[in-house]
Amino acid sequence: MSSQTLPAPEPAAPAAGDIALALRGLTKSFDRTEVVHQIGLDVPAGSFYGLVGPNGAGKTTTLSMATGLLRPDAGEAHVLGVDMWREPERAKAHLGVLADGLRTFDRLTGRELLTYCGLIRGMEASVVEERTDSLLQALGLADQEGKLVVDYSAGMTKKILLACALIHAPRLLVLDEPLEAVDPVSGEVIRTILRRFVAGGGTVILSSHVMQLVEELCSHVAIIAEGRVLTAGTLDEVRAGGSLVQRFVDMVGGADVSEGSLSWLEEDAR
Template sequence: MTHAVRTEGLFKRYGPQVAVAGVNLVVPAGSFAGLVGPNGAGKTTTLSMVTGLLRPDGGQAEIDGLSVWRDPVQVKARIGVLPEGLRLFERLSGRELLLYCGRLRGIPKADVEGRAHELLHVMDLDGAADKLVVDYSTGMRKKIGLAAALLHNPSVLFLDEPFEGVDPVSANTLAEVLRRFTESGSTVVFSSHVMDLVERLCDWVSVMSGGHIVAQGPLEEVRGGSSLNEAFLRLVGGRRDDGGAGLSWLGAQTRER
């Protein structure tokens, strides 16, 4: 198996709090991979370290066999990133943003213009191409952010909660673009805590809990004959229903004033 992403003992601490506790993440090349876990599991911290945005306190990370920290220029040329809380150059139009990003990447002007035109069309942003990004909706911002991440044709694309706050139409557009990307042999890694979405899109899943990878492998293997949501709750130790003990007052109509 050829690995697009591999980490070994990846570790990050913030003061006394351990955010990532020795993660060994593996993502096969050409896969549509989901990194899932409850809030606070360490997903965003892990992706930040794997993409070179955050330096780990220990461990190693590789992209296409290249060390993220020993070969940073080569690695950054191979990856596209759509981070959580994406910040964009909001006083540029969507078209200007793509042209600017392309020139920063050193792509010839004619190629950038052609790619930007195609991406705006595929993302259904033709009508908003000359509109300022500051006026874009959440879904439009995610789509222009994904277009910028794809502009240089990366081999591995990292997305942190890409469907968060996105309307169904925009989400469908994003999903179709990502499917086409992986069908070409490239790799997508995206984090989410929405199991239904991961189950629908992914063929490889890594489950995080408490800063550790607790399971990873092909989707069918990880879910083990049940739904991914059931497998997830089993793996991360989801709380059992206690019948609302301690909330006996909830819904009661108190008439005393």
């Protein structure tokens, strides 16, 4: 890990108060079926906030609406006090997003992609170059000059997309499954970068279904299931004296694997 300084979050805007992301009544339907039901959530500024839930819980849809990637049917999202859908350019200037499965210009090299992301945000070319050098070095990608992003490994791809989210020095990072399919070395690099970002005054929202990761990194957590927030608060408040896994299972439920339910499988395995 390089000791080079990464882009630091800009100073917090006084009008934003202590809330980095405020969701109010977010609702979304697909094919006339409502999948997100009036979600409300406050993410404190300076927090490392985990959003957990089973597959299909509505996490990605909620974050897509919160970050301007998907228009809600109803409700509002405010980034540092700025309405995402009334002032999208101003809101997105504070925001860095790593969206799971979002297409990118992967026929560019990592340096070219970072340069494009910086310039399209109106940054000075000299600043883009300086921050690109810093990010490639810090994320262990400086030795991949000339390699196209399409040829990157899963871990390298996550790291370059994180760099794209960081290059304009956002104050809020929203990351959907940032460590999925990532090797342990790349995963540790990403964890370190995110911890440094929060320590420097930034806010991170991390969506994941890996409870151990959330317990390791997050100061706050919300459990979402079937498009609703079941509980939210500090990690200790949500765990309520137990583990996050147990709290999650108690609230969300699980499949019936009681003794004897798969007796045929046990017999065949003998």
